[in-house]
Each structure stands twice: as C-alpha cells, then as structure tokens.
Amino acid sequence: MDVKIVSALIGVSLGWLLSQLTDLTKDKRRKRKVVESIYTELSDVNAWLVRMLHQTKYSLQLIVLSQEVTSVPGRIHTFIFDEHFHEICMDLSRSARIGLTDTYDSIKTINELINQLKELIDNQSGSNNKKLCKKFEAIYCIAYATEFKTRYLLNNRSGSMGDLAGVAIELDKKLHEELVAIVKEAKEMDLDEVKSKYYAE
Numbered sequence: 001m002d003v004k005i006v007s008a009l010i011g012v013s014l015g016w017l018l019s020q021l022t023d024l025t026k027d028k029r030r031k032r033k034v035v036e037s038i039y040t041e042l043s044d045v046n047a048w049l050v051r052m053l054h055q056t057k058y059s060l061q062l063i064v065l066s067q068e069v070t071s072v073p074g075r076i077h078t079f080i081f082d083e084h085f086h087e088i089c090m091d092l093s094r095s096a097r098i099g100l101t102d103t104y105d106s107i108k109t110i111n112e113l114i115n116q117l118k119e120l121i122d123n124q125s126g127s128n129n130k131k132l133c134k135k136f137e138a139i140y141c142i143a144y145a146t147e148f149k150t151r152y153l154l155n156n157r158s159g160s161m162g163d164l165a166g167v168a169i170e171l172d173k174k175l176h177e178e179l180v181a182i183v184k185e186a187k188e189m190d191l192d193e194v195k196s197k198y199y200a201e
Helices: 003-064 079-091 096-121 126-155 167-188 191-200
Strands: none
Touching: 003 079, 003 096, 003 126, 003 167, 003 191, 079 096, 096 126, 126 167
C-alpha cells in the first residue's frame, strides 16, 4: 500500500481517536458539573426545609391558640434534579440513586400537601381547622424526616443506607416529642409571646 495512503489513514484514525477522547472528557466534565449542581440544589432544599419547619411550627401554635392561619409555606422547587437527574443517575452509586429519588419524592409529597393547605386556609371553619391542623402536622412530619435525609446525603454522597440502621425509630421518637413540645409551648404562652418567638428566631 502506498506510504501516502497509509499515512493518511493513520492521520484520520488518530484524529478520530482524539475526537472521541475529547468528547469523553467533555462528557465526564459536564456530568461532574451536573452532579455538583444537584447537590448544591439539595443544600438549598435543606435550607428551605429548615425554614418550613419553623413556619409550620408557628402555624400549628396559632391553631392551638384558636387563631386564624393566613399563610402557607412556599413550595420547594427542584428544577435541576427534575431536568438533569436522568443524565447522571447511572454514574451514581445505587445507594445514592435510591437516597436522592426517595428524598425528592418526599419533596413532591410536601408540595402536594401545600397545595391542599391553600384550599383549607381559604375556607377556615371548625371542621376545616381540624383538617388544617392535620395537614400542617403531616407537612411538619415529612419535612422533619426529609431535612434529616438531605443533611445525611450532603454529608454522605455514597448514600450508604447501612449507616442508618435503627435511625427511623429514633427519628419517629424525636418527631413525636417535637410535636408534643410544640403544643405544650403554645399553651404556656399567649399570642404575642408566640409571635415574638417566631419572628425572633
């Protein structure tokens, strides 16, 4: 075979290989950025959940004091996860995939409950107030567990569930104690004290 043809073929092959390597490098770099973006969003979600717990506690205490609730927690937005998770899910460990999908499913449930709250707040009455209280309790419970999960995933990106053995029972116990404490605190204070405490924290 002519030396010029061989050289041309070698040049084309090398060019193709370099192109493939460049594309692979770009793809890996892009996927790393997407993973970082999802965990940055998860950090924001954690901050929103902490804020939501604070606001929901206040709403529950207003209900205990037979006061009208006029606001609901803001919905939690998950744009990055919704748009990009499918691109990188297979590059994560199985535990991380399960942990993230479970956490974001919980966020969807919270958002659905918030939508239901809006209807009840617009029509507050004796029977509706009981439903309102139950909805706020449900949001508090799910937000409490989800805040724990987001913190865990941020500190343990492998998402290894083996580290969580027995945690669910402990979380459930703490959550029950929190709800009892919220009611007890409201009954020990008047409305102005509840408001002052909420806005001071």
